Amino acid sequence: MSKDVSPNNFGRSSAEGASSRQFFVVSISGSVEAAEFPEHDELYCRYFVEFGSDWQIISGVAEGMSQISKKSKCHIDDRQLCVWNLPVELTLKSTNITGWPKIVVSVYGNDSFGNDVVRGYAWSFVPLESTATTLSMPAFVPASSSKLQEMTAWFTGRRPEFLNPAIVVHGESREREQILFIFCPPMF
Amino acid sequence: MAEVHVLGQIQGARHFERNSLFCRWELRTGVGWKVVTGLTEGQTQSDTPSCGNSCVWAHPIDLHLHTKGLQDWPKLLFEVHQVDKYGRSVLAGYGFCNIPSTPGLHNLVIPTWRPRGSPRDRFRQFFLGGSTQLSEPELVCSSEDRYQLSTESTGTVLVQLALVTTLLLLLGALSAGQNATEVDDEIVTNATAAYYEDESALNETLLETSTAADNEEVATTAANASTA
Numbered sequence: 259m260s261k262d263v264s265p266n267n268f269g270r271s272s273a274e275g276a277s278s279r280q281f282f283v284v285s286i287s288g289s290v291e292a293a294e295f296p297e298h299d300e301l302y303c304r305y306f307v308e309f310g311s312d313w314q315i316i317s318g319v320a321e322g323m324s325q326i327s328k329k330s331k332c333h334i335d336d337r338q339l340c341v342w343n344l345p346v347e348l349t350l351k352s353t354n355i356t357g358w359p360k361i362v363v364s365v366y367g368n369d370s371f372g373n374d375v376v377r378g379y380a381w382s383f384v385p386l387e388s389t390a391t392t393l394s395m396p397a398f399v400p401a402s403s404s405k406l407q408e409m410t411a412w413f414t415g416r417r418p419e420f421l422n423p424a425i426v427v428h429g430e431s432r433e434r435e436q437i438l439f440i441f442c443p444p445m446f
Numbered sequence: 447m448a449e450v451h452v453l454g455q456i457q458g459a460r461h462f463e464r465n466s467l468f469c470r471w472e473l474r475t476g477v478g479w480k481v482v483t484g485l486t487e488g489q490t491q492s493d494t495p496s497c498g499n500s501c502v503w504a505h506p507i508d509l510h511l512h513t514k515g516l517q518d519w520p521k522l523l524f525e526v527h528q529v530d531k532y533g534r535s536v537l538a539g540y541g542f543c544n545i546p547s548t549p550g551l552h553n554l555v556i557p558t559w560r561p562r563g564s565p566r567d568r569f570r571q572f573f574l575g576g577s578t579q580l581s582e583p584e585l586v587c588s589s590e591d592r593y594q595l596s597t598e599s600t601g602t603v604l605v606q607l608a609l610v611t612t613l614l615l616l617l618g619a620l621s622a623g624q625n626a627t628e629v630d631d632e633i634v635t636n637a638t639a640a641y642y643e644d645e646s647a648l649n650e651t652l653l654e655t656s657t658a659a660d661n662e663e664v665a666t667t668a669a670n671a672s673t674a
Contacts, residue, residue, distance in 0.1 A: 296497055297496070297497070355451045355453075355510070355610050356451065356482075356483050356484075356508070356510045358451070358453050358508075360506070380504065381455075381504060381506075382455070383453050383454065383455070383608060385551070385608070386453070386550070386551065386608045386610060387550070387551065395504075396457070396458065396500070396502040396504065397502070398491075398493060398502045398504065401494065426504065427506050428506065429485045429488045429505060429506050429507070429508070
């Protein structure tokens with residue numbers, strides 16, 4: 259993913275009176291490339307970019323959903339990736355570094371009964387450097403709080419998931435979550 | 447006057463004995479540092495890896511700090527705990543790291559340790575579980591004598607931090623000129639205004655604050671600061 263930040267291009271939006279707010283522009287262009295989940299197949303992802311209240315979108319969309327991808331059948335390809343290549347294009351404007359954009363990726367798939375269940379959540383800050391970077395984000399999924407719930411969830415397909423995936427980028431109240439970590443990351 | 451933005455995450459941990467882990471973290475800053483926005487402490491989720499040996503927490507650290515001096519650089523303290531199969535939490539390790547001082551991306555690997563109790567304590571822990579803890583966790587990041595303490599090494603915590611700094615180089619130049627570690631408010635205001643408006647005014651402000659003996663050194667630092 260390559261990103262272009264121009265901290266020297268300070269624009270001055272002039273207002274009446276003496277104060278002028280300086281803003282800077284961050285342009286993000288990249289893609290959610292692939293995921294490596296050893297235990298699951300036929301996955302799709304949704305991503306969204308979360309940013310602070312001082313930030314505004316100038317162009318592009320802050321969310322997207324990919325196609326459903328199956329791993330390669332080629333026997334010499336041992337990477338076992340679900341490839342999406344979902345483009346991410348967004349330009350933001352802000353006066354404040356606080357609230358720097360973060361990208362949250364949620365991966366879903368079908369279980370053996372055909373229900374759509376969540377397979378993992380991952381997030382990362384959008385890189386600060388303007389060079390092309392590949393991010394590897396390890397993913398995790400909420401675990402059931404008891405064995406009974408785990409069994410019920412397996413039968414009915416109603417696994418624990420986050421009501422709002424944005425909770426993964428907030429630091430408050432995470433101690434109540436019990437998480438099962440699915441090792442390998444979506445690459446970005 | 448100088449601002450430091452810390453954007454990152456506590457990624458996870460590895461090389462611990464058992465793998466259901468969570469971490470309590472805390473930011474320690476000195477006098478003169480102010481936290482503008484962001485949480486300064488928290489507790490991560492407790493994570494069990496389904497494959498591999500590394501726990502993933504991905505806990506966000508999003509801080510905006512403000513300082514008028516360069517001493518007492520902020521530190522992050524970590525306390526890693528294991529969750530055993532009965533749901534009890536047992537201390538797995540203490541660790542700390544300094545927040546980096548250069549802008550850019552930093553991958554920090556923080557080794558942790560925990561106190562060993564007496565042989566009697568260890569015998570008891572073998573059968574009943576539990577661990578020895580410090581009665582004063584401040585010891586982890588202070589430079590007091592620790593030679594009475596016997597510890598064992600445990601795993602490592604992985605943290606990734608990206609740092610953005612504003613006017614830090616200028617703060618260093620002003621501190622050098624004044625021969626002080628904290629800078630007067632008035633000089634700060636004048637210098638900041640000069641920095642954004644007029645570079646020649648900036649050089650004048652910096653030269654005014656220096657003593658006769660340090661003139662040359664400050665002028666060089668000021669020239670470096672304004673071109674950086």
